[in-house]
Amino acid sequence: xxxxxxxxxxxxxxxxxxxxxxxxxxxxxxxxxxxPYSKENIYKALKDYRRSEKGAFxxxxxxxxDFLYPYSETKKPSLPFSPxxxxxxxxxxxxxxxxxxxxxxxxxxxxxxxxxxxxxGMEEYAKYPDYGARFKxxxxxxxxxxxxxxxxYVYEKRL
Numbered sequence: 033x034x035x036x037x038x039x040x041x042x043x044x045x046x047x048x049x050x051x052x053x054x055x056x057x058x059x060x061x062x063x064x065x066x067x068p069y070s071k072e073n074i075y076k077a078l079k080d081y082r083r084s085e086k087g088a089f090x091x092x093x094x095x096x097x098d099f100l101y102p103y104s105e106t107k108k109p110s111l112p113f114s115p116x117x118x119x120x121x122x123x124x125x126x127x128x129x130x131x132x133x134x135x136x137x138x139x140x141x142x143x144x145x146x147x148x149x150x151x152x153g154m155e156e157y158a159k160y161p162d163y164g165a166r167f168k169x170x171x172x173x174x175x176x177x178x179x180x181x182x183x184x185y186v187y188e189k190r191l
Contacts, residue, residue, distance in 0.1 A: 033059055036066040040074055047082060048090045061093050065100070073103035115167055116140045119179065131183050138186045140167075143175050147182075151175065 037059060044051045054062065066074055077099040081087050086095055112118035116136040123129040131139075144166040149157045151173055160166045170176060185191075 034063045034067060036069065036071065036074060037063040039071050040066055040078070043075065043078055044090055047078075051090050058093070065093055065097060069100060069103060074100070077103055111164070111168055111171065119176075128180075131187055135183055135187050138191050139179065139182045142182060142186050142191055143170050143179075147175050148173070 040062065041051075041053060053059070069077075077096070080102075081091055081096060081099045084099070091099075116133065116139075119140065120129060120131075120133055120136045144163065148160070148166055148170050152160075152169075160169050
């Protein structure tokens with residue numbers, strides 16, 4: 033049992049007076065599942081569960097996981113500090129690096145300045161004024177999917 037699971041069970045007992053402490057294995061499952069969440073987010077998820085159709089009965093771990101998900105506090109991996117360096121390092125690791133670093137810089141800039149502008153249009157593109165925001169949006173739009181072709185194009189055109 034952990035502090036989070038104790039808090040969760042206490043709240044369940046308040047909502048569902050007939051709720052009884054689960055068996056040891058179930059308590060371990062709950063403790064592991066609730067561990068990464070704050071008490072505040074556990075409470076919010078419990079309120080969401082209670083409001084739902086399923087809320088008439090105490091939740092099972094598998095049911096409650098869906099209600100916790102929006103409150104996930106795990107950090108998503110951040111975007112690389114230097115996209116050209118990151119992309120070149122990945123190509124080196126994979127044994128497919130055929131260009132020097134300046135070509136990677138030019139290819140990333142081409143995607144951020146030309147391809148992104150083509151996809152979004154000038155007005156929408158203006159909403160992404162800095163390098164990081166443009167890079168993030170380009171990744172979301174999968175504009176780096178054909179990065180090898182962009183590298184070759186930039187190299188041939190000497191952009």
